[in-house]
Amino acid sequence: MTAVLELDDVVGGYGETQILHGVSLRVEPGEIVAIIGPNGAGKSTAMKAVFGLLRLSSGAVRLAGQDITNTPPDQVVKQGVCYVPQTSNIFPTLTVQENLEMGAYVRDDDIRPRLAEIYEMFPDLVAKRNQPAGTLSGGQRQMVAMGKALMLEPKILLVDEPTAGLSPKIRGEIFHIIRDINATGTPILMVEQNAKQALGIAARGYVLVDGRNRLEDTGQGLLANREVGEMFLGGGT
Amino acid sequence: MIEFVNFHLIPGIVLGSIYALGAIGITLTFGILRFANFAHGETMTFGVYVTLTLIWVTGLHPLVLLPLAMVVTSAVALSMDRVFYKPLRASPTIILVMASFGLMLMLRSVTQFSWGVQLQSFQPGIQRPYVLFDALRISPKHIVIVIAAIILMLAVHYLLTRTKIGKAMRAMADSPELARLTGIETERVIKATWIVGASLAAAAGVFLAIDTHVETMMGFKILLPLFAAAILGGVGSPYGAMLGGLVIGIVEEISTYPWIGDAPLVSPGYKAGVAFALMVVMLIWRPSGLLRGRVF
Numbered sequence: 001m002t003a004v005l006e007l008d009d010v011v012g013g014y015g016e017t018q019i020l021h022g023v024s025l026r027v028e029p030g031e032i033v034a035i036i037g038p039n040g041a042g043k044s045t046a047m048k049a050v051f052g053l054l055r056l057s058s059g060a061v062r063l064a065g066q067d068i069t070n071t072p073p074d075q076v077v078k079q080g081v082c083y084v085p086q087t088s089n090i091f092p093t094l095t096v097q098e099n100l101e102m103g104a105y106v107r108d109d110d111i112r113p114r115l116a117e118i119y120e121m122f123p124d125l126v127a128k129r130n131q132p133a134g135t136l137s138g139g140q141r142q143m144v145a146m147g148k149a150l151m152l153e154p155k156i157l158l159v160d161e162p163t164a165g166l167s168p169k170i171r172g173e174i175f176h177i178i179r180d181i182n183a184t185g186t187p188i189l190m191v192e193q194n195a196k197q198a199l200g201i202a203a204r205g206y207v208l209v210d211g212r213n214r215l216e217d218t219g220q221g222l223l224a225n226r227e228v229g230e231m232f233l234g235g236g237t
Numbered sequence: 238m239i240e241f242v243n244f245h246l247i248p249g250i251v252l253g254s255i256y257a258l259g260a261i262g263i264t265l266t267f268g269i270l271r272f273a274n275f276a277h278g279e280t281m282t283f284g285v286y287v288t289l290t291l292i293w294v295t296g297l298h299p300l301v302l303l304p305l306a307m308v309v310t311s312a313v314a315l316s317m318d319r320v321f322y323k324p325l326r327a328s329p330t331i332i333l334v335m336a337s338f339g340l341m342l343m344l345r346s347v348t349q350f351s352w353g354v355q356l357q358s359f360q361p362g363i364q365r366p367y368v369l370f371d372a373l374r375i376s377p378k379h380i381v382i383v384i385a386a387i388i389l390m391l392a393v394h395y396l397l398t399r400t401k402i403g404k405a406m407r408a409m410a411d412s413p414e415l416a417r418l419t420g421i422e423t424e425r426v427i428k429a430t431w432i433v434g435a436s437l438a439a440a441a442g443v444f445l446a447i448d449t450h451v452e453t454m455m456g457f458k459i460l461l462p463l464f465a466a467a468i469l470g471g472v473g474s475p476y477g478a479m480l481g482g483l484v485i486g487i488v489e490e491i492s493t494y495p496w497i498g499d500a501p502l503v504s505p506g507y508k509a510g511v512a513f514a515l516m517v518v519m520l521i522w523r524p525s526g527l528l529r530g531r532v533f
Contacts, residue, residue, distance in 0.1 A: 051418070073417050073418050073420075074417060074420045074421070074422065074423075077418070077419065077420030078420060083418055085415070085418065088412050088414065088415055089415065090415075091407070091408045091411040091412060091415065091416075092411055093407060093410075093411050094404065094407055094408055094411065098404050098407075098408075101401075101404060102404060102405065102408045102416075102419055102421065103419060105401070105405060105419055105420050105421050106420040148419070152420075
């Protein structure tokens, strides 16, 4: 089976600074894949590499077998990859509805049925549809950001630290939403600080250290791994 | 009191409407292209001379010719973007500001060279004002200017809130990076911004020329009040620019009313200083502007 998304020994960074020194990972159809690792390990950078946000000096990014290495972001979107950045992932002065409409910018067909589906997925947003997205709570903003990305019915969704800065309760909700989105068939690649919860819902996970693959296993496998436990989960498991 | 309305409030509203239209272009360029466009005043002047030429050729009323002048001015703005600003897109803001300063001088020289520097006017002669209730004097051109300005502002509102490209303009003003990640065609949004800014500049210039006269420095002279209006309303906020323009126009005109004693409070020669003072006060008191724009 061809992987939905594949990074093959990716090397790259910003300008002179190399951050990724050889990262390989794959997302199979229908999977949630989590990338975890210490600060500065290149987790978010690996995600940006997929999205054409940094130049790769070697290695390849393939979408459903097709090479998309160094494709500019607007083209990557058109190919069906949607990306929710960690910060500034909504347009604060646009209303919730307008944010969702912008998510569908590259679509030329009637987006109303998809809008209805998104509101069904995030019922909290219905009452807020005409409010500027910047006035919403952290959790709701995250819903707008994900709803916006889902407007395109992407082949794969990339989510960068969706629970950063949120309360434990909201965090749980967000993980729930990610699971729900995945249940509709959308594969998800996610970078997370909260390794325990992320691995809990992930089919597979990758541990990056210093811009290189360190470990790769199923979510449960990594949760049970001693090294992972010591590194991120606060002592032994 | 009626003198206050006739000679200060009404001219203030007229001037304010003109400022409002001009300031929208300033604020949109700042919000979307991220630089203060010094050439905006000259763009305005250019639109006025295009209209003047069309009047010579066709003999029609300036308002009838305005749409054509808007198209020509937009075309010039788009070419300037293509030749001068596009290669500098990734440069620091200060480079773009300097480029716009250079373009301001170039465009002014071209205008002066092509049309001469002498004072001209659209329609010779003086219009008689309507007199209402034996006291209220409103000149027909003032009514026309305010109505046309309101129509244009409603058109801008419609564009920004009801059309895909308008919403994309607001999205890009919010966050250019996210706009790119969302798949918004940023170059198309930039083109739309120049078209809207240049068209409104041409309109503001033509209204100003209908109200006063035509000269090559007219755009540059109102550049400061336009910046003041954009800052007052909150840089990056088109509605703020409309509000700011109206406030600055009205305050400039009513500052010359004899509030204390018989002499004007501010001598008319210093009117422009009022806009400047307002801008300074605003930058100290609330730099994000009345409608909370972007702080830079």
